[in-house]
Amino acid sequence: MKQAGIYIEMENNRVKDTSLGMITLAARADVFLYALVLDGVDDSTRQNLAEYGINTIVDMPLADDPQIRRNPAVRAGAIADAARELKLDTIFGLSTAEGKDIIPRVAAMMDVPLVMDCLDVNLEKNIARTSQYSGKVMADIQLTGSVIIFGIRPNAVQPVPAPAQAQTITLTLDTTVPANLSLLSWDDGEDGGRISLAEADIIIAGGRGLKNKENFSLIFECAGKMNAAVGASRVAVDEGWVPYACQVGQTGEKVSPQVYIACGISGSIQHFAGMKTAKMIIAVNKDENAAIMAHCDYHVQGDLFEILPELIKQL
Ligand SMILES: Cc1cc2nc3c(=O)[nH]c(=O)nc-3n(C[C@H](O)[C@H](O)[C@H](O)COP(=O)(O)OP(=O)(O)OC[C@H]3O[C@@H](n4cnc5c(N)ncnc54)[C@H](O)[C@@H]3O)c2cc1C
Structure with a gap:
């Protein structure tokens, strides 16, 4: 059985619906699903993830210090460590602003193949469907390797509940901030607070x-x-x-x-x-x-x- 880790994006302490859609997409295959959570797991997060079919919630709490919590290299390093520790063969993330910052870093750190902006994934055959040349053609791209990574276009798949018994484990991470990358500041952008375009219904x-x-x-x-x-x-x-x-x-x-x-x-x-x-x-x-x-x-x-x-x- 495949072992897939899903990088869960949160907003206001809630699992984003687009992350739940990714779980639905992955769960179509015969797969054991890990939710990789860096932003804290409370009871409602636990229930929410179990309701959509997660088998194990991996709580990897990062320190509140923005230099650690917001640093993309630290976050990517945590996902890569979890993938090695849990012996994952597949990692899913979103092609959101956050996902685009993190997921390709994970691929580079692990030296494994990645396809971003996938509209669909056939996990049995490791094939991603993407839109190419300004949408003129659809391409099916097959990935090979011991670990492969898919970045899913937000809203490509609507979340469908599929309740599972989820257990929670905690992983302690190496959160050393790399010497060559430090976070100078963080703000929510000029239209902060508005609904994200990529994720809007x-x-x-x-x-x-x-x-x-x-x-x-x-x-x-x-x-x-x-x-x-x-x-x-x-x-x-x-x-x-x-x-x-x-x-x-x-x-x-x-x-x-x-x-x-x-x-x-x-x-x-x-x-x-x-x-x-x-x-x-x-x-x-x-x-x-x-x-x-x-x-x-x-x-x-x-x-x-x-x-x-x-x-x-x-x-
Ligand atoms: C390499 C390249 C990349 C590009 N990338 C993008 C891209 O990412 N996104 C993008 O959008 N474009 C992109 N463009 C530009 C694209 O070719 C068009 O020029 C652009 O999309 C046209 O924008 P528009 O529809 O707002 O304007 P127009 O084509 O001028 O259309 C305006 C429309 O408004 C209607 N209209 C006017 N007044 C009213 C009214 N009062 N009530 C109702 N309807 C009204 C008109 O009937 C018309 O249909 C790219 C172009 C190139 C060459």
């Missing part, structure tokens, strides 16, 4: 049709009412209406939300490259011939300056 995005920065407040207001994240086309970012972190597309964030609402966005191939795996796409556009109108599940043809205020009112 709902995204509402704006493009050139918004016309200026002030009008983007319509998008932010809708997002607030729907508990959604705010996305944007590259035009909106290049114009300075929203930060680069909001850009969706080939050269921006790749997202797979349940619902993607594109307002005043034409639907260029470069934009589609970042959001075509959304489960439902809704377009708001005044041009019935805009590319996005032919490639969405629902569209509202009309002026977004009439439609968005009405949507806000209804919400």
